[in-house]
Amino acid sequence: MSEVRILVGTRKGAFVLRSNEQRKDWVVEGPLFPGWEIYHITGTPSDPNRLYASQSGGWFGQVIQRSDDAGKTWETVSNEFTYDGVPGTHQWYDGSQHPWEFKRVWHLEASPTNPDSVYAGVEDAALFHSNDGGKSWRELSGLRSVKGNLWQPGAGGMCLHTIVLSPDDPNRIFVAISAAGAFRTGDGGATWRPINQGLKSDGELPDAAAEVGHCVHSITLHPSRPDTLFMQKHWDVMRSDNAGELWHEVSGNLPSDFGFPIAVHAHEPETIYVVPIKSDSHHFPPDGKLRVYRSRTGGNDWEALTNGLPQSDCYVNVLRNAFAVDSLDSCGLYFGTTGGQVYVSSDSGDNWISIVRDLPPVLSVEVQILP
């Protein structure tokens, strides 16, 4: 029977949740790195024992941790994220130009084939790559040349939070940056182009259809359809069927199209999930009801999934990296909240249970299926 392992990053450490493929009874282990913010802890597809964690804090800055034994022991690897060449400037809140300054790593994404190849999305927004398991990092600086001088931090910081490695082409990578937009490379990161056509940010940008500046919260794809992307934007749930060349809105009947994560079912490429949040000024679910919404039609037609989720007096948020999908036959879904709960559904979202209820605010959730 397979083992299911959930890696949870929180404001005050990391936790590992273990179960079998029934996903009913869970063991909670941790905290790892207690007291530190763990923006992301993740595994590597080609070596389930290789884990990476982004550990940071206001006093002591950024640390990157690596484990080669599934989290039993950890070693620090390089935390030197040095921008390539002259860092340059980006737009600041007052309209002036402000120097690029490294703050933290938001997301780590390992190659599907090589556990030593790992990408890091950082704040201030940039993409770094390591070919040696995190011992050294090199910026893929072509990204910041895509009108980076026009990017401006949003309230959550100017962070590169989403990295999607194309399943059919190792040279194609999608990234998303808050208040800058989505970008794509076809040459392994040397050159990039914005892929924001069709996004509309009325009331947020002077030019609602600007080439860059859109606040993209998350993007995802299904491995069988590498040209079909789904996006949760600040407002609006979007879809592209040509690798981001053009987007169209699929928010449909959602009670709110504001939110953070978006996910695709493991076996149904047209089944997608979002967690609607009332608004950017409230950051909690509409009507105090925590509802995951599922569309089986690739968007537009949505149904609320509520069984086992609190349907009154619930005012938590679900952050962009805090939703995960497993690959078991009966597809499992997992998400963590800013209230410290981690929920699991072992039946594609029809029913949910809480695994743990009182963790620190959850920043990230990843799942591994182990033989």
Next chain:
Amino acid sequence: MICVTLPAHLRDLAKVTGRIELQVGEPITQRAILDTLEGAYPMLRGTIRDTVTKERRPFIRFFACGEDISHEPADISVPADVAAGTQPFRIIGALAGG
């Protein structure tokens, strides 16, 4: 030997439980102590000083002999009692509100 104390988070990171003793070459300055400390405990690089500029991180303080010497130049000698090893060079996580 120079004696260095670390805040709890950095002791955990460095996998030490108490004071650290370092053999630091002359002249014994803040920079020399921190260079030696980071050489002996490379996991601390970037957590006390910026990895590139070597500037002290904003919420780190250096105490010695009951004084805050955080704003002293990095290349002047530390107090004699620290250099003699009779007083520790204390690395502190600053009060940060809340």
